[in-house]
Amino acid sequence: MANLVIDNVKKRYGETEILKGINISIKTGEFLILVGPSGCGKSTLMNSIAGLEDVSEGRILIADKDVTYTSPKDRDIAMVFQSYALYPNMTVEQNISFGLEMRKVPKEERDVEVQRVAELLQISHLLDRKPAQLSGGQRQRVAMGRALARRPQLYLFDEPLSNLDAKLRVEMRTEIKKLHKKLGTTIVYVTHDQIEAMTLADRIAVMKDGQVQQLGTPQEIYDNPANLFVAGFMGSPAMNFIPANVVEQDGTPMLELATSTTVALPFPKPESLKDYVGKTVLLGLRPEMITEPQPHKEGQPFVTTTDIEVEVTEPMGADTMILTRVNDAEINCRSNPMYPAAAGSVIKMMFDTSKAVVFDQESGKRLDV
Known part of the structure; x- marks a missing residue:
């Protein structure tokens, strides 16, 4: 687990500025959600934290170490995607342990870690199945299990529940919240769903047009929105x-x-x-x-x-x-x-x-x- 500092991060594509000076500091063990409409820059910011995109200006620090120009594999992060990204020819057990195998973790340790994660996510009975035999919710659990097995310093979730139906989204929200409470992990989570943001986050960063409009606890943002955009975006039904x-x-x-x-x-x-x-x-x-x-x-x-x-x-x-x-x-x-x-x-x-x-x-x- 680690803290994360995003220091005046900017991202440009040619003349177009996508991120316009983002400043966010996340404490160790904190659950931060980046929320905003499509095109606001939240996924670009997430990819910049992960090292999948280079920043044009500014710094990114993980555990007080400057990783702005460090490759993704050396940042000690794990990412859970919207698309699950499971290997279809591997069993659940093999999918979860694959990252550990690539890091040359001994088989005995891999087996212990897979069992720990499977019990945590209640998927022990699915270890011999392949992704095609799983429901959407089960696949997302496996994707989370693969990330959890690595025990990284920082977890990044990029709209992980958007492919699930409404009932499953509610169930998985509860599971993620329980998981965070149990493990105390540092999480940055991207969503466009403001209900997801309100229910999961310790703090929320509301983004629009590449800028953070407001950073605060869910209750602060709900009761004291900084401007008209935040007031209208957060809350269901919306503010009158x-x-x-x-x-x-x-x-x-x-x-x-x-x-x-x-x-x-x-x-x-x-x-x-x-x-x-x-x-x-x-x-x-x-x-x-x-x-x-x-x-x-x-x-x-x-x-x-x-x-x-x-x-x-x-x-x-x-x-x-x-x-x-x-x-x-x-x-x-x-x-x-x-x-x-x-x-x-x-x-x-x-x-x-x-x-x-x-x-x-x-x-x-x-x-x-």
């Missing part, structure tokens, strides 16, 4: 963005919304809105902060109950998503499935702005920081 007029009541800036009636919502940091009185800002509010009236929240300082008109309901079992329109923006609200909310009806909903954020409409810059 509502154009809101900033009005003043008794000298305090408030956020005015037009639902079935006009209502002014209080904001936790009103001083950040002083320069925007008479202008429109984007109010960011998570769906779970717009709910049916909840008695235990009544009278709290940032809670306001108002009428909304229901456009569509989406029952999801544990809760129901209610779609409505506020200030010409379609928004999602999360309610108890027992709360009556028929399409076309006008119902009471509670807006809790205690965790609301606000953004400049033009720049997307967050105002309340």
Whole structure:
């Protein structure tokens, strides 16, 4: 296990800059996830860490050793790919032990290591099978087993679950989390799936256009997104963005919304809105902060109950998503499935702005920081 330092790393192809000065420091045993849309540079960064691509500028250090220009085989890393990359003519046992064999590890030690990894991943009963006889989830376990058998300083996972169906992805997420907790390994993990990022990571680096938009814990990024992009990318359903007029009541800036009636919502940091009185800002509010009236929240300082008109309901079992329109923006609200909310009806909903954020409409810059 080792720490990892990515120091001002840039990557260019001709005149096109793919990575624009990435700075990330990862502690020993930390699980870091690189997340972002396709083309944001996360896989290029991963390949640069692995040594599969040369960087144009900057440094990469593993265990405090500069490996920027070191070949992949000398970096002491193991990589798990999206495509499994198993040898079809080899058994599971042979696939797991192949890397050890190439490093001339004695057969007795290889056998012990294969058994250890197989028990860890619960694939001992599959050791004599070939990849064609395995399910997708089993193949991914074998691919992980091959990486684990090497006991490297650093593990790199490049979208390892994207080929699995939804149920298997959830199961494998749990397995990877258990594995990390048990082994305490240092992991860098690339995904475009923000749910994967939220559930697995110790810290998340949200990337866009070759830059890290925000680096923090899942809760920090969810509750305090640095900008409009991060706020919209992280969370499912996504954060609501509502154009809101900033009005003043008794000298305090408030956020005015037009639902079935006009209502002014209080904001936790009103001083950040002083320069925007008479202008429109984007109010960011998570769906779970717009709910049916909840008695235990009544009278709290940032809670306001108002009428909304229901456009569509989406029952999801544990809760129901209610779609409505506020200030010409379609928004999602999360309610108890027992709360009556028929399409076309006008119902009471509670807006809790205690965790609301606000953004400049033009720049997307967050105002309340």
